[in-house]
Amino acid sequence: MTLCIGLVVIAFVSVMWIRHTTLENRLNIMELMTEEIADRFVDFSEGKPIPKGDVPGYLDDRGRFMNLESEPFIYIVDTRGATLSSNRPQGHRFIQFSQSLLTNEENVQKLQLEREGNDVYVVKSPIELQGALLGWVVMIEYKDNLTAVKQEYRLLAIMIIGLALIGWAAIYFLSRRISNPIQDVAAAAKKVQEGDYQIELRDEYREQEVYDLVHSFKEMSNRLEKLESLRTELLAGVTHELKTPVTSISGLLQAVGDDVVTGEEAKEFIQMSLKETAKMKKMVEDLLAFNTFATNNIPVQLETGEINKLLKETGYQWSITQEGTGIELQVNTLSKELFVRIDQIRLQQIIINLLNNAAQAMEGKGDIKVNVSMQTSEIWVDVVDTGKGIPFEEQPFIFERFFRGEEKKYRTRGLGLGLPFSKMIAMSMGGDLQLVETSITGTTFRMIIPKKT
Known part of the structure; x- marks a missing residue:
């Protein structure tokens, strides 16, 4: 999902950038062409007004310079805005341009046609001879035509599809490299949960995080195995340590109770029993004290x-x-x-x-x-x-x-x-x-x- 959303965003931004740069480039070309037509018009007419309807040949086939499928509208108008000639076919209705459009300081203007509802760009260039204004070269084209590109979109589509395939492949293989060790650790964790600490995990991982995870889990497993062994030894040790004084006390007191020993020897047996009792008491106190500390109930007086x-x-x-x-x-x-x-x-x-x-x-x-x-x-x-x-x-x-x-x-x-x-x-x-x-x-x-x- 992240890859798809990212590629959609990249594609959208790329399309908008292509449309914007294409529009700017074609408008720049239109400016150059209007200037070039104005210069050639002066040479063509030798400074004389060209008869209305006479179309110079150099007005034709201008769309190929901008890689357009259709020809832009090119008009040569006089100072009053009346159309003198155009690259449109015979019978095409000539346009009367407003003085506000021609006298505007901006050579490139964006207009909206009320009847068609489309945006058009108007590019004009003055026709001058020895400082005198003879007329204007006006070039008009729809915005949709100026921003229409196919080859760039095809290249963009190929690039996005290629990035999608490469990204999917990279994500797939990387996720496999990460998920496989995690699955192994999960299986090992299940074995540890069942009490089996004999696990086998590989250590050859290039990803530092995966290596740390596997290494830490193996250390934890070894430590749990050691603690389990200590717990078993504890039970045996505590049993032995407590059983020994109890057995000694029982035997000594039994001897005194059965009159096997009497007099001073009986007193000595009783003293020995008291010593064993003190040892056993000390071990029980140690267990109780440690339990108190282990539960954070520590009696410390600073x-x-x-x-x-x-x-x-x-x-x-x-x-x-x-x-x-x-x-x-x-x-x-x-x-x-x-x-x-x-x-x-x-x-x-x-x-x-x-x-x-x-x-x-x-x-x-x-x-x-x-x-x-x-x-x-x-x-x-x-x-x-x-x-x-x-x-x-x-x-x-x-x-x-x-x-x-x-x-x-x-x-x-x-x-x-x-x-x-x-x-x-x-x-x-x-x-x-x-x-x-x-x-x-x-x-x-x-x-x-x-x-x-």
């Missing part, structure tokens, strides 16, 4: 605090729990006091979680540094460890909820909520948590804190 003091206190509290483990913690603060708007408890929660992860990565021995630096509009808190780093294939998923690395999955207990939970807390305070770099020599996590405004 208050002004001095960042150096907060980090030193957090580092000191954590170091006490690591005495005798072979882990050395160093907190490098700013050289001057800097106050920020932050939830102090949540800040300590994030830093302690990063320190615990660093300690697990170093397997109980190594150095951890907390470096504070000030940027233009934010503060960076980097936690740097000397562990063995995060495998490359696991790096894109470390902030995904319930994700746990292969080694960590079997070495330490947990739900895989530490880093996602910490990132959500940081973002709720207007900052962020990022993985800066990781390698076999260590890992750096960065917490971004906005400056106080």
Whole structure:
């Protein structure tokens, strides 16, 4: 429809332009011919009045110069407007031209015939000899004849038809190039909807938008497949993590209830049960807290605090729990006091979680540094460890909820909520948590804190 409407508009504008330019060109030719006839009339009559009805031969066959099918009306009139001669056949009624028409300054005039209702153009040129006006050469032609063209319209029709065919072919092939990949993506989306993430889509597309669509869909499919795998692992992991303390508690209490152990040993079993209960309670609290953050119901209370003091206190509290483990913690603060708007408890929660992860990565021995630096509009808190780093294939998923690395999955207990939970807390305070770099020599996590405004 767009192509057809566009071509119709082009054809209409082209026709109007052709008619206009053809009319102007033919009127210019008529002016030249009237001037040429006036000059030749002086030579033909040698300055003497030509007898009425005597037709000079050079008045005939003038239509061919303008590519007209009919001859224009040519009259030679005297100064009073009476017709002296014409190129019309014998017996043609001569016209008496008005003085207003002849004396008008415009050599080209447009008139409307009242009886016929048609527009005509009148072109005149004076016949002069040595400054004296002898008469006029008047040429008259209908507007419809002056604007009538056939060859140009044929060429225009051929051009419009050619453009229509070329445009239709271009639209057809381009739409096929675009619609085919979209149909493939739609079919792949249906497979994903049915739970089949094993899709095959070509990547060789020249159109950047189509390539981006297919590439993004494939990435989304791979991510959905990974998330589906994580969901399955989550169910198994949560079941295992909760089942283990429940089984331990059940066995310990069963032993105490059946008097298998008594006295101090029974008290020790009860203490062990209480520890397992505390672990299970902590996991349930983590799940509840993460669910609260995931629903944007984040209990964050911002208050002004001095960042150096907060980090030193957090580092000191954590170091006490690591005495005798072979882990050395160093907190490098700013050289001057800097106050920020932050939830102090949540800040300590994030830093302690990063320190615990660093300690697990170093397997109980190594150095951890907390470096504070000030940027233009934010503060960076980097936690740097000397562990063995995060495998490359696991790096894109470390902030995904319930994700746990292969080694960590079997070495330490947990739900895989530490880093996602910490990132959500940081973002709720207007900052962020990022993985800066990781390698076999260590890992750096960065917490971004906005400056106080």
